[in-house]
Amino acid sequence: MRKHVISAVSAAIALGLGLAACGSGSDSGSGDDDALVVGATAVPAGEVLSYIQKDLAEKAGLDLKITEFTDYVLPNTALQEGSLDANLYQNQPYLDDFNKSKGTDLVSVVKAYLPPMGVYSKKVKDVTELTDGATVAVPNDVTNEGRALKLLASKGVITLKEGAGTTASPKDITANPKHLTFKELEPAQLPRSLDDVAAAVINNNYAQDAGLSPATDAILLESAKDNPYANLLAVKKGNEDDPRVKKLAKLLTSPEVRKFIEDKYKGSVLPVTSD
Template identity: 95%
Template sequence: MRKHLISAASAALALGLGLTACGSGSGSGSGDDDALVVGATAVPAGEVLSYIKQDLAEKAGLDLEIREFTDYVLPNTALQEGSLDANLYQNQPFLDDFNKSKGTDLVSVVKPYLPPMGVYSKKVKDVTELADGATVAVPNDVTNEGRALKLLASKGVITLKEGAGTTASPEDITANPKHLKFKELEPAQLPRSLEDVAAAVINNNYAQDAGLSPATDAILLESAKDNPYANLLAVKKGNEDDPRVQKLAKLLTSPEVKKFIEDKYKGSVLPVTSG
């Protein structure tokens, strides 16, 4: 059974286990001279922010503090509660679903890059080679599972019913010629599942954390064209015009960051030219 979002109790427990602070600020400051505390997953968001902190922030007059998270829920919980000033890790469909399901009021400021989702396998070289009845692991949260199924459908491996959107589920599959079985797992567990399943659809950050190169190791990779899943810089509604947030937004879409992404990730992360 796929999960919608983890419970508040689980989130509280995970906060004690899954958070790595890269700095010691308290967050939620609003003065121009206060550090901007930004939550992020390690790859690519944490690396992009670290580049900005080390090479660009001082010249721009921005004091940047980065806090790394290992899951997809706590960065939004912390942002809503005020221990973060912003976060960078999620896409618009995920944020929309989070706001709807949790009653939060988080908004996008800018969308600097796309970390394409990919299908990975140790058994086959192409998704069309999947055997009849093969098991494919997919993320168990609403928007990432829908994204995974749409990626498989783009290659004709399955067919989704007309109008199936970003929250598509296995119940929306209208044709499954290979009789694929879907194993729903926490996104962070997907790379480890490759030993046990025929293929896994893995989010970019967890693939790279596991040493996989989306550009070269994925047997199917999302295209950047008309892709709604670009990662975004999010803040709590009302803080969009915070001067520190605007400084970071400008840096995230700067030529320097574009070049950093192109040079470092070589097609595994794709810069977005407009927010």
């Protein structure tokens, strides 16, 4: 089904532990009015924020707390409800769709980095080698599925109808010469599907969580050119001018963070230095 799916693990954490932060470098924001509590997926957002927390935040006068999530829904739900002050993990098309479908009013503050989506396979070394009738796993949420299909279309594996945008679905496929079947899965499950499908289109953070290197393991990787999917720092509307948020936004686009991203991810995540 094409819907947002809440990870059972994340739900248990959120309900049972009150959105307690994960990891030794993170703390709960409860009871600390001066701390900026930011939600993130572990990779790369959590790692980028941890670097800022340990190496840059104190000098900038920022008390940064990090809460990690394993899905794409709870970070926005928690932000809207006030358990978080900001989050870092999503792109603008996803945020726009979330606001529309959930009635939230979350806004972008600054673009931080681009985590390119990739196609991965244990059976072929190029998407052109996919056999007739092969099954390809794709994310089951609206914007990530559209992103996955557009990536496949960029290589001519399928053709999408003219004007198909960021919410493209299999219904928008006008040519499928290899008669591929698309299996829609929760994004976090996609790496585990690689033994069962011919290929899977996997979001960057879940690929890296599974030990895959987008720069070297993907058989097809998104280009950075004209890419609308840079991950962004988001807040609830009205909080864009919070001084703590402004400090974090400045750090996220600093030369230090750019170098950290380049050195650590070696092309698997690409820095963004301005809007």
